[in-house]
Each structure stands twice: as C-alpha cells, then as structure tokens.
Amino acid sequence: SQQGEEDPQALSIQEGENATMNCSYKTSINNLQWYRQNSGRGLVHLILIRSNEREKHSGRLRVTLDTSKKSSSLLITASRAADTASYFCATVLMNRDDKIIFGKGTRLHILP
Amino acid sequence: DAGVIQSPRHEVTEMGQEVTLRCKPISGHDYLFWYRQTMMRGLELLIYFNNNVPIDDSGMPEDRFSAKMPNASFSTLKIQPSEPRDSAVYFCASSLRTLNNEQFFGPGTRLTVL
Numbered sequence: 001s002q003q004g005e006e007d008p009q010a011l012s013i014q015e016g017e018n019a020t021m022n023c024s025y026k027t028s029i030n031n032l033q034w035y036r037q038n039s040g041r042g043l044v045h046l047i048l049i050r051s052n053e054r055e056k057h058s059g060r061l062r063v064t065l066d067t068s069k070k071s072s073s074l075l076i077t078a079s080r081a082a083d084t085a086s087y088f089c090a091t092v093l094m095n096r097d098d099k100i101i102f103g104k105g106t107r108l109h110i111l112p
Numbered sequence: 113d114a115g116v117i118q119s120p121r122h123e124v125t126e127m128g129q130e131v132t133l134r135c136k137p138i139s140g141h142d143y144l145f146w147y148r149q150t151m152m153r154g155l156e157l158l159i160y161f162n163n164n165v166p167i168d169d170s171g172m173p174e175d176r177f178s179a180k181m182p183n184a185s186f187s188t189l190k191i192q193p194s195e196p197r198d199s200a201v202y203f204c205a206s207s208l209r210t211l212n213n214e215q216f217f218g219p220g221t222r223l224t225v226l
Contacts, residue, residue, distance in 0.1 A: 031212050042116075042203055042217030043155075050212075088155070092213050100213055104154040 003027060004089050004103035012109040019076040021106040023089030024069075030092040032065060033100065034074050037086045043102075046074075046087075051094070076108075084110045116218035118204050124224045130192040133221045136185055137206030145215065146179055146189050147203040155203075161187065194225045 007022045023032070031050045035043040049056045049065045049072065056063045062075040076083055086105040093101070117136040125131055137144045145160040159169040164181045172179070176195070181187040191198055201222050205215040 033212075033214065035215075040220075042205075042219050043215070044217070045214045048212055048214060090215075100207075100215055101157075102155045 003093075003101045004091050006087070006089055006103045006106040008106060009104070010107040010109070012111055013079060014111050015079055015081060017079055019079050019083070019108055019110075021074045021087050021089075021108070023072045023074070023103060025072075025089075025091050026070065027091075028094040029067075030094050032063075032072050033090045033092070034061075034063060034072075035088045035090060035102070037088065037105070039085070043088060079108075079110045081110050081112060084108060116204055116206055116216050118202075118218035118221050120221060121219060122222045122224075124226065125194055126226050127195055128193045129225075130190065131194045131198075131223060131225075133189040133202050133204075133223070135187045135189070135204030135218060137187070137204070138216055139185065141206035141208050141216070143207045143209060143213070144181060144187050145205040145207070146187070147205065148200045149203060149220075150200045158189070191223075194223075196225045199223055199225050 004025045013019050029051055031048055033048045034046045036046050037043045047058045047063050049063050060077045065072045086107050088102050088105045090100040090102045119134045142163050146158040148156045158171045159179045160167055161181045179189045201220045203217050203220045205217045207213050207215045
C-alpha cells in the first residue's frame with residue numbers, strides 16, 4: 001500500500017447524516033492534512049493536524065490522529081449537499097518535510 | 113492575492129504536438145509543485161521546486177516531460193511530443209514551508225491529446 005490510503009473509496013449518505021472517512025499511512029509523519037476537491041476544481045486545504053496532536057476541530061469538521069496506529073479520520077457532521085466532493089488525506093513525512101504525499105481520495109456523495 | 117494562476121484552462125491538441133502549461137504561484141511562496149490527475153492513477157506528483165531549483169523530478173513520467181522555473185513567479189511544464197495517454201488534468205500548487213507545507217492549488221489545466 002502507498003503512504004496515504006483513504007477508506008472507503010466512495011461513500012453515499014443522506015443529507016444531515018455524519019460522514020466519516022479514514023486515512024492510513026506507513027511512515028512517521030510531521031503532520032497530516034485533509035483536502036477537499038470539488039468536481040473540476042483544484043484541491044482546497046481543510047485542516048492540518050500535527051503529529052503531537054490527537055484531535056482538531058474546524059466548524060463541522062473533526063479530525064483525529066492516532067500515530068500508534070498510523071491512522072487519521074475525518075468526520076463531517078450534519079452533512080450538506082455542498083459537501084459532495086472528493087476528500088484527500090496528505091502526509092508530510094518526518095524526515096522529508098518539504099513535500100506532501102496525497103492519497104487517492106474518498107468520493108463523498110450527499111443524497112438529498 | 114489572486115491565488116495560484118494556471119493557463120490555459122483547457123488545451124486540446126493532436127498527438128505529436130508540443131504542449132506548454134503555465135503556472136504563476138502565490139507571491140512569496142518558496143515551493144512549487146506540478147501534479148497530474150487521472151481517474152486511473154489519481155493525483156501524481158510530477159516535480160517540485162524550492163526557490164526555483166528542481167528538487168525532486170522522480171515523478172516525471174518520461175523524457176518527453178520537462179519543467180522549468182526561470183523565476184519565483186513563473187513555471188512551465190512542457191510535453192514534447194504529446195501522446196494521447198498524456199490526457200489528464202495538470203495542477204500547479206505552491207506552498208510556504210513555514211506554513212507546514214499547506215498547499216494552495218491552481219484551477220488546473222485540462223489537457224486532451226487526440
């Protein structure tokens with residue numbers, strides 16, 4: 001498996017429900033970031049969590065990081081139609097903090 | 113700031129032609145990245161620069177691909193000759209290391225090689 005892998009690959013939920021996406025990685029990290037990509041657009045940074053942090057919030061987003069399991073999760077609460085997008089986790093490696101490695105993403109579809 | 117600017121937004125060309133994609137990073141950012149995105153391979157890092165110097169080009173698929181950054185405000189990605197399998201969306205992104213490498217992406221160039 002590659003450095004960052006999101007799970008599931010695709011997710012469909014009803015509007016108003018919570019959406020949870022997971023990311024696993026292999027090598028020690030400096031920080032982990034989540035990005036969103038709307039169809040036909042560039043990626044947009046959502047939130048960053050450092051390796052010494054366990055949880056972070058931003059609006060309806062909640063990110064957790066478990067460095068012992070080398071995994072992170074992104075929770076979107078009270079989902080909206082506008083949350084329909086692909087979500088990518090990206091890791092900045094501990095010894096190579098000059099670049100980010102992106103996963104393949106989770107496609108989230110919010111059903112009306 | 114206008115964000116990362118890419119041109120053209122769409123490019124349709126015929127196999128064998130030269131293609132040049134352009135990027136203007138956010139002013140003051142010291143890193144610039146070129147990515148390619150396809151359904152099959154996802155988002156691939158092609159090359160990145162630090163202070164205009166190429167640092168890692170291991171993602172450049174073939175010698176047909178080349179990238180330059182002549183100054184801090186401009187970079188090009190060139191494909192010569194282009195092939196149908198080069199069809200993809202190419203993104204440019206820039207970042208500032210002191211911001212923990214948060215990357216700012218341009219809108220992308222959708223390339224179609226016929």
